[in-house]
Structures are given as C-alpha cells and as structure tokens.
Amino acid sequence: MNRTTACATTTGLPLPGQPAGQALGASAPFPPAVVRDLRERSGRSPHQLSFGSHDLVVVTGLPGSGKSTLMRRAVRGARIDSQDTRDRFDARLARHLPYAVYRPLVRLAHYAGLHRALRSGAGIVVHDCGTQGWVRGWLAREARRRGGTLHLLLLDVTPGEAREGQRARGRGVSRYAFARHRAVTSRLLRTVEKGRLPEGCGSAVVLDRQAAEVLKRIDFTR
Template sequence: MCNSKVAPDAAELAFAIGDVVIVSGLPGSGKSTLIERAVADLDAAGGLVARVDSQHVRDAWERGLPGRMPYAVLRPAVRVAHYVRLHRRLRPDGGAVVHDCGAHPWVRRLAAYHARRRGRRVHLVLLDVPPRVALEGQARRRRRVSRRAFRRHVRAFGRLVADAKAGRPPDGCRSAVLLDRDAADALKAIRFK
C-alpha cells in the first residue's frame, strides 16, 4: 500500500539508495531548477545518481542545431528523445531523479515497472505552484507551452495534487511529497541514503 505525505518546510528529502524520485509540476514551475540545485551527483554509497531531465536534451539539441529552431518544432522531438533516455536510464542499478510534467501517467508506470524489477520504490515530489507562477516561469525561460496544452497540464496535475492531499499517491508510487513554492525554495538537498 502507498503512503502519501505533505512535506513541511525541510532542508533535505532522503530516499533509499536505488529508488526513483519523480519531480513533477506544471511547465515553468521550477522542476529543472530544483533538480539542478538539490540533487547530489552521488548517493551515500558513492553510486551515481541519474538525472533524467528533458531540459538537458533540449540544451544539447539547441547547441547542436544551426540557427534557432522554433520551440513548437523542437519540443516534440526533444520529448521523444527524453522518453528514450528515460527508458535507458531506469534500467541500471542506482538512484534516479526524473523530470516529469505530471500529464502522462505512463511515465510513472514505466518508472514503477523498472523500480519493481530491481526491488526498489518510486516516490513523487510535486511542485504545487499556482498556474500564474508557472506561466511566469515559462516567460522567464522564453518557452511557453500553448494555452490548450497548459490547460491540460493544469487539469492533470490538479488531480495528482488532490490525490496527494487525500493520501492517495498514484499507482506504483510509494509516497508523494507536496511542496509549495516556499517549501521548494527551502529544500537544499534530495539525497539517496
């Protein structure tokens, strides 16, 4: 049975070595920023912690492509490459932190499948920021998703947050940790011990 908890302001979140943590939130909510800032490169045993973030794929493609490709064209290609990378990075032993918008349940199911095969667990960290804050984040990074797509994200992520608050993390997830903006800013480390 899955547990769900709402995290108080904390400087650190700790998970078991080899577990998978999915950081989920609306586009522009600060998922990549949190992963970059808080996830240690190594777990407590010295094993490498995989960071699976679509932003890394996007940055690499933008550096390698001549000129500026419109985001509307780049985004679907990056998404496919990100999911292929996700599938590969979840196979080996070792912890992983995965960037996810929360709109695609199959991402959580894929992570849960690989974690179960290795005797590990999946945890969900939800960045619960208001849609207007996420839109401001999109404006800062100059990458806006369409209004239609954003509304779809808001609906899907809203269901995840409501379930977490009610103590019902998604199938396959051991726990759900809910962070508002202040709690996310206060979080200094996501570690595997």
C-alpha cells in the same frame, strides 16, 4: 492527509523503504504509502530528502513551477530532465528550425537516455511533465523490478506563479498546453490530498514554492 512533523532544525527526511537514521537529523521513517505535505511551513521544512539506493523519484508540477531548477540545484545523483535534452537540441537546431519540427527527436532522445539510466539500477530523479501517465507506470514497474520504491515530488504552485516561471526562463507553452497541464496536475493534487497515491507510488511529498526553495539536497543512501 498526513502532514510532516519536521521543524526548523530538521535537515533531512527519510522516505519509505530505507532504514531510519540515514538522513542527518531525520524524523522517524515513513510507513509505506504515505503523503507528506510540506506546504505553508514558513520556511520550516526539511533541507534534505533521502531515498533508498534503488528508488526512483518523479518530480512533477505545472510548466514553470520550478521542477528543473529544483533538480539542478538539489539532486545529488543521477537526474533525467527532458529540459536538458531539449537544451542540447536547441543549441544545434533552434536557429534553423522551429521546435515543433524536432520535438519528436527530443522526446525520443529523452526516453532513450532514461532507459539507459534505468539499466544502471541506481537511484534516479526524473522530470515528469505530468501528461504522460504511461511514463509513471513504466517507472513504477522498474522500481518494483529493482527492489526499490517509486516516490512522487509534487510542486504545487499557482497558475500565476507558473506563468511567471515560464517568463523568467524565456520559454512558455501555449494556452492549450498549459490548460491541459493544469487539469492533469489539479487532478493529481486532489487525489494526493485525499491520501490516495498513483498506482505503484510508495510515497508523495507536496511542496509549495517556499518549501522547494528551502530544500537543498535530494540524495540516495547507499
């Protein structure tokens, strides 16, 4: 597995499909279809990830791993997060109905919003729950169509850290759902660690909790 050579003074890291030098203090540009492992860097990991203007970025990991937190804090540009959609529905319906009743409406609204955002042609960061493989395939096709690249940001946290993250946000998933997410995420992580990327992905970046906290900016070059 290719490991990044970024050091503590590195402020940015360019991803495949964009010229070198477009991120401040960037290392050399990545070759196509590579994996960068930013885990266990003791805080010496990039503060910024930059992507091409037509690229798509999928953020995936266990429920409670910090996907939404990272996106809200770091993304500069369009982001599509199913959690934002759920929050809007919760504000209107949670006092009257259990979530299971209106979950299909949340998903429909989320994918409709994603479809609209993709039509703009701009770079987008997308929250991926990990269990809907067809979504990643859809995004890979869309990235190719627009002349961009699909990138994967994988948050690798322990089940205990993920459960704690769920408790901190006051919202958890069932044991069955968590086990399903854990199995899917573990398979994806093992595949990526072997240097094999999901079909259609041009690169993958693996982050642990500390690397995610160090990362302050995810943006798209123009």
